[in-house]
Structure formats: C-alpha cells, structure tokens
Amino acid sequence: MVYSTAITERRAIHIRHVIEWGTKLILGVVGIGLFRTELLRVTALPRELNNELYLALLTAATLLTAGWIFVANKEFEIMCDFLDPLQYRIPDETFIGMAIAAALTILLYTARNPLWFGMSYSAYMLLSVLGWTRVIREMNTAIKGSRKNLQDEPKQKREIYGGALDILNSYYVEQANLPRVWTSFILGVSGLIFSILAMTSGRIIFNTVAYLIFILSILVLEGGLAFYWRFKLYSQMRSFEIAKYDLEHAKHHKRSRQTRSSATDSHETEGETE
Numbered sequence: 001m002v003y004s005t006a007i008t009e010r011r012a013i014h015i016r017h018v019i020e021w022g023t024k025l026i027l028g029v030v031g032i033g034l035f036r037t038e039l040l041r042v043t044a045l046p047r048e049l050n051n052e053l054y055l056a057l058l059t060a061a062t063l064l065t066a067g068w069i070f071v072a073n074k075e076f077e078i079m080c081d082f083l084d085p086l087q088y089r090i091p092d093e094t095f096i097g098m099a100i101a102a103a104l105t106i107l108l109y110t111a112r113n114p115l116w117f118g119m120s121y122s123a124y125m126l127l128s129v130l131g132w133t134r135v136i137r138e139m140n141t142a143i144k145g146s147r148k149n150l151q152d153e154p155k156q157k158r159e160i161y162g163g164a165l166d167i168l169n170s171y172y173v174e175q176a177n178l179p180r181v182w183t184s185f186i187l188g189v190s191g192l193i194f195s196i197l198a199m200t201s202g203r204i205i206f207n208t209v210a211y212l213i214f215i216l217s218i219l220v221l222e223g224g225l226a227f228y229w230r231f232k233l234y235s236q237m238r239s240f241e242i243a244k245y246d247l248e249h250a251k252h253h254k255r256s257r258q259t260r261s262s263a264t265d266s267h268e269t270e271g272e273t274e
Contacts, residue, residue: 050204053211058111060218065104067223071230072097078237081244082164085145091138100127114210115199118192121214125185132178139172160247164240171233180221187217 103124110116143165150161171177191213198206 050208050211053208053215054112057117057211057215057218058108060215060223061104061107061111064218064222065108067227068100068104074234075230078168078233079142081241082161082168082237083142083146084149085142086149088142088145090142091134096127096131096134100124100131103127114191114195114207114214117214118188118195118210121217122185122188122192125181125188128181129178129185132181136173136178139168143169143173156247160240160243164237164244167233167236167240171229175229177226177229180225184217184221187213187221191217 103120106120107117107124110120146165147162150158150165153161191210194206194210194213198204198210
C-alpha cells in the first residue's frame with residue numbers, strides 16, 4: 001500500500017472545476033465595476049446613516065466574497081496535499097458549490113435593499129449550514145480512511161501525515177463551525193424580520209437595525225472568528241507542508257544519486273570489459 005495524495009487530487013477534479021467556475025462567476029460580476037458604480041452613486045447622495053451603512057454592508061459582502069474565493073482554493077490544496085483515504089469515494093459537490101457562488105454574487109446586487117439582502121443572506125447562510133454539515137461528515141470519513149491507509153507507511157511519513165491529519169480533524173470535525181454558521185443564519189433571519197418591519201411600518205430605523213445586524217454577522221462571525229480559526233489552521237499546517245516537501249525531495253535526491261551511481265558503475269563495468 002502506497003499513501004499517495006496525488007490520487008486524491010485526481011479523484012477530486014470535479015471540486016477543482018466547481019471552485020474555478022464559482023471564482024469566474026463571482027469575478028465576472030465584480031469585474032463589471034459594481035462596487036465602483038455604487039460607491040460613486042451613494043457618495044453623490046446626501047449624507048445619511050443608512051447610505052453609509054449600505055456602503056459598509058457592500059464592502060463587507062465584497063470581502064466575504066473575496067474570502068470565499070481564497071479559502072476555497074487554499075483549503076482544497078491542503079486537502080489534496082495530505083488526504084489519501086482508503087476505500088473512499090469523493091462526493092460530487094457541484095450543486096452546493098455553484099449555489100454558494102451564485103448566492104454570494106446575488107449578495108453584491110441586493111446590498112442596497114435590506115429586505116432583498118436579508119432573504120439572500122439567509123439563503124446563503126442556509127446553504128453554508130448544509131455545506132458545513134456535509135464537510136464535517138465527509139472529512140471525518142476521509143480522515144479516518146487516510147489514517148488506515150497510512151498505517152503501513154514508514155515512521156517518518158506516518159508522523160508527518162498523521163500530524164497533519166490531527167490538525168485537519170481539529171478544524172473540520174471538532175471546531176464549532178456548524179454552530180457559527182447556524183448563528184449567522186439566525187442573525188440573517190433576524191435582519192430580514194427587521195427589514196420586513198421597516199417595509200410594513202414605514203419606519204426607517206428598522207432598516208438601520210437590519211443593516212447593523214447584517215454587518216455584525218459578516219464582520220464578526222464570517223470575517224473575524226472564521227478568519228482567526230483559518231489563520232490557526234494555515235499556520236499549523238505550514239510546518240507539515242515544509243516537512244512533507246523536505247521528505248519528498250530527500251527521496252527524489254536519493255533516487256537521483258542511486259541512478260547516477262548505477263550509471264557510473266555500469267559505465268566502469270563496460271570500460272573494464274573492453
């Protein structure tokens with residue numbers, strides 16, 4: 001049995017495609033100058049609290065979108081670098097991946113209207129709940145399968161990959177990511193309720209409260225807390241990425257030396273024969 005993470009990347013090629021398609025979709029929308037256009041439009045309006053909050057919400061939604069693009073690519077690479085589960089079939093995540101990308105795109109367009117944003121953000125967070133539920137289940141299975149596949153490998157390789165699997169398990173399986181996205185979903189619904197109250201009562205203050213709830217949810221939970229947890233994941237994985245690189249290149253150099261030595265011996269043997 002050979003523990004080869006290259007196999008995982010080949011099996012997960014459809015996930016790579018989802019990330020690429022989602023990235024192109026989002027960048028295509030952002031690339032048409034939505035943020036710049038809205039910035040110019042709002043700054044031309046009279047100074048008003050809700051206009052300022054709208055710009056803050058649009059900025060937060062843009063950062064959320066950019067963060068999703070970075071995280072999707074970064075964490076897919078980490079998984080492919082260290083996972084090689086035994087007897088595991090990677091599920092097709094095309095629908096959920098593209099749905100999340102589409103929901104993020106819609107957020108950018110609906111930020112000017114708290115009611116539509118509330119519906120869009122609640123839908124996005126519900127998709128995030130479904131996504132994290134699947135991630136936790138699948139990563140738990142994949143990590144266990146990788147540990148089984150790693151048992152017959154040399155000690156140094158087991159230590160490197162085993163340590164990396166411990167960190168992946170602590171973040172994807174044990175970390176409270178699901179309660180975090182559930183809380184964001186509840187805040188999204190709360191903001192939606194206040195925006196409905198604003199529409200039915202005609203009181204602008206309810207829209208102000210809705211804006212504040214949405215901004216709080218994105219910046220504190222989806223930005224601050226999630227970023228802190230991911231920063232810990234990336235910094236902890238860094239040492240194992242370096243150890244993996246050193247191990248693989250040490251083997252490569254050893255094989256190269258053996259090949260050169262064999263070639264030299266063969267050449268000397270031919271010379272003696274002549």
